[in-house]
Amino acid sequence: xxxxxKRLVTLEHIDVTLGHAQVLSHVDFHIDAGxxxxxxxxxxxxxxxxxxxILGALxxxxxxxxxxxxxxxxxxxxxxxxxxxxxxxxxxxxxLPRRVSDTDAAQALEQAGVAALSGRQISGLxxxxxxxxxxxxxxxxxxxxLILDEATQGLDQPGSAAFYQKIEEVRRDLGxxxxxxxxxxxxxxxxxxxVICLNGHVCxxxxxxxxxxxxxxxxxxxxxxxxxxxxxxxxxxHRHEEDGAEAQDDCGPGCxxxxxxxxxxxxxxxxx
Amino acid sequence: MIFxxxxxxxxxxxxxxxxxxxxxxxxxxxxxxxxxxxxxxxAAILGVALSxxxxxxxxxxxxxxxxxxxxxxxxxxxxxxxMDTLLGVLAHSAIAFGLxxxxxxxxxxxxxxxYLFGDINAVSWDDLWVIWGGALAVLALIGWRWNAxxxxxxxxxxATASGIDPKREQLVLTLALAVVVAVAIKVVGALLIAAxxxxxxxxxxPFASTPERMALVAMGVGAVSAxxxxxxxxxxxxxxxxxxxxxxxxxxxxxxxxxxxRLR
Numbered sequence: 001x002x003x004x005x006k007r008l009v010t011l012e013h014i015d016v017t018l019g020h021a022q023v024l025s026h027v028d029f030h031i032d033a034g035x036x037x038x039x040x041x042x043x044x045x046x047x048x049x050x051x052x053x054i055l056g057a058l059x060x061x062x063x064x065x066x067x068x069x070x071x072x073x074x075x076x077x078x079x080x081x082x083x084x085x086x087x088x089x090x091x092x093x094x095x096l097p098r099r100v101s102d103t104d105a106a107q108a109l110e111q112a113g114v115a116a117l118s119g120r121q122i123s124g125l126x127x128x129x130x131x132x133x134x135x136x137x138x139x140x141x142x143x144x145x146l147i148l149d150e151a152t153q154g155l156d157q158p159g160s161a162a163f164y165q166k167i168e169e170v171r172r173d174l175g176x177x178x179x180x181x182x183x184x185x186x187x188x189x190x191x192x193x194x195v196i197c198l199n200g201h202v203c204x205x206x207x208x209x210x211x212x213x214x215x216x217x218x219x220x221x222x223x224x225x226x227x228x229x230x231x232x233x234x235x236x237x238h239r240h241e242e243d244g245a246e247a248q249d250d251c252g253p254g255c256x257x258x259x260x261x262x263x264x265x266x267x268x269x270x271x272x
Numbered sequence: 273m274i275f276x277x278x279x280x281x282x283x284x285x286x287x288x289x290x291x292x293x294x295x296x297x298x299x300x301x302x303x304x305x306x307x308x309x310x311x312x313x314x315a316a317i318l319g320v321a322l323s324x325x326x327x328x329x330x331x332x333x334x335x336x337x338x339x340x341x342x343x344x345x346x347x348x349x350x351x352x353x354x355m356d357t358l359l360g361v362l363a364h365s366a367i368a369f370g371l372x373x374x375x376x377x378x379x380x381x382x383x384x385x386x387y388l389f390g391d392i393n394a395v396s397w398d399d400l401w402v403i404w405g406g407a408l409a410v411l412a413l414i415g416w417r418w419n420a421x422x423x424x425x426x427x428x429x430x431a432t433a434s435g436i437d438p439k440r441e442q443l444v445l446t447l448a449l450a451v452v453v454a455v456a457i458k459v460v461g462a463l464l465i466a467a468x469x470x471x472x473x474x475x476x477x478p479f480a481s482t483p484e485r486m487a488l489v490a491m492g493v494g495a496v497s498a499x500x501x502x503x504x505x506x507x508x509x510x511x512x513x514x515x516x517x518x519x520x521x522x523x524x525x526x527x528x529x530x531x532x533x534r535l536r
Contacts, residue, residue, distance in 0.1 A: 055429060056432050083303075097436060
């Protein structure tokens with residue numbers, strides 16, 4: 001990183017409780033202008049909760065969140081259910097909540113790679129088309145921070161690869177920071193400046209190569225070239241008890257705390 | 273000819289309710305708040321009973337109780353599950369408590385029927401001012417918040433990211449709903465207010481490609497139902513509120529049959 005980039009969002013020691021379950025505890029996080037940061041973690045590990053806290057949709061029960069004054073956030077949600085009773089064209093959707101000119105709308109759709117969809121009904125779009133329309137809408141705010149919550153869920157392999165390529169282009173063109181939650185670790189490892197592994201708390205974080213080479217990362221997610229694949233499995237069928245014996249102690253440079261994963265995650269999954 | 277001062281008054285009353293209820297009804301449909309509308313409307317009966325009991329203005333009493341009910345439901349909907357059951361409990365107990373409260377008052381039982389089923393003939397010129405004042409206020413409020421309401425209807429996180437407070441928008445709808453209930457109770461009655469919210473919006477859906485168009489078409493359907501219902505009610509000497517809702521339902525059926533493919 002060159003110079004001192006503007007700090008966009010800082011989270012200091014935040015706890016978030018949903019219902020009776022504490023979903024996040026003592027999470028520290030920050031993102032600077034122009035960075036791509038990816039959050040990985042098993043289901044129910046609080047990834048979406050963290051994003052919603054950063055957005056301001058959730059208030060932490062402890063800790064502090066600081067956002068840069070006037071921060072413009074573009075948000076692409078994990079899924080967006082639009083009730084079939086609500087008629088909505090792509091063009092109209094782009095003007096929510098603020099009206100945008102036809103030129104700007106066309107340009108954003110072009111940038112997102114869906115220039116031809118302007119007049120179509122949202123309800124008639126495929127999953128991939130809708131994700132790109134969501135991206136186009138997020139771009140219209142000229143965001144300093146683009147937040148994507150598993151934006152490629154439900155897309156096939158080439159579809160999601162193309163989507164991430166688009167994100168990379170957008171970052172290059174607009175210079176915005178990108179914060180994303182993703183399951184596609186092969187892409188994540190290549191495209192991110194930093195990776196944060198979350199599991200109710202921050203397990204480890206750092207540059208992708210840094211995290212990947214950390215002994216503790218290898219212990220948790222596998223070693224060598226199969227690391228990404230192992231992490232992928234870990235994401236889908238996570239039992240820390242199984243890996244725990246290997247994972248304990250011996251923190252790598254990216255690790256921020258003593259590492260004893262003896263808690264279970266079943267309770268947390270229902271909370272998210 | 274029936275086009276005299278009396279007809280003009282009732283026609284304007286019906287029209288006022290229809291055009292305020294239609295755009296609000298669209299949000300009720302989009303947000304799946306049908307039961308929410310029911311609970312708020314039924315609470316109006318309790319408002320009527322309290323107004324008569326304490327000798328305060330009916331509009332004020334109904335507005336206050338409806339607002340309290342709408343706010344309660346709105347708060348409860350933010351937390352927990354089994355919302356459907358809870359709304360059912362509130363909607364029906366509100367009307368039951370209202371009726372029992374009215375039973376304690378002497379001499380008002382006959383009047384109460386007018387508030388359950390509406391009695392547009394009893395609308396005075398003063399009532400008409402209140403109806404149009406309320407209707408225009410609701411239209412202005414919804415028009416002012418339109419984009420923010422739509423965005424938070426789509427997704428609350430999306431709204432938050434755009435700097436909109438979804439709770440505030442929910443409050444706007446809550447307030448608008450209470451006002452519509454208060455102005456509609458004399459025209460269609462507490463039991464059928466929710467119908468004037470939902471049916472025109474549902475009938476408009478197949479003909480709309482944007483939310484704005486759906487609201488406009490719903491206003492048209494509501495206006496036709498109100499005026500046509502009034503004429504039919506005079507012709508056949510039927511209950512005006514019920515006749516309006518019947519006509520709206522027929523229009524809905526026709527809309528669904530002719531454009532049914534686009535409903536889903």
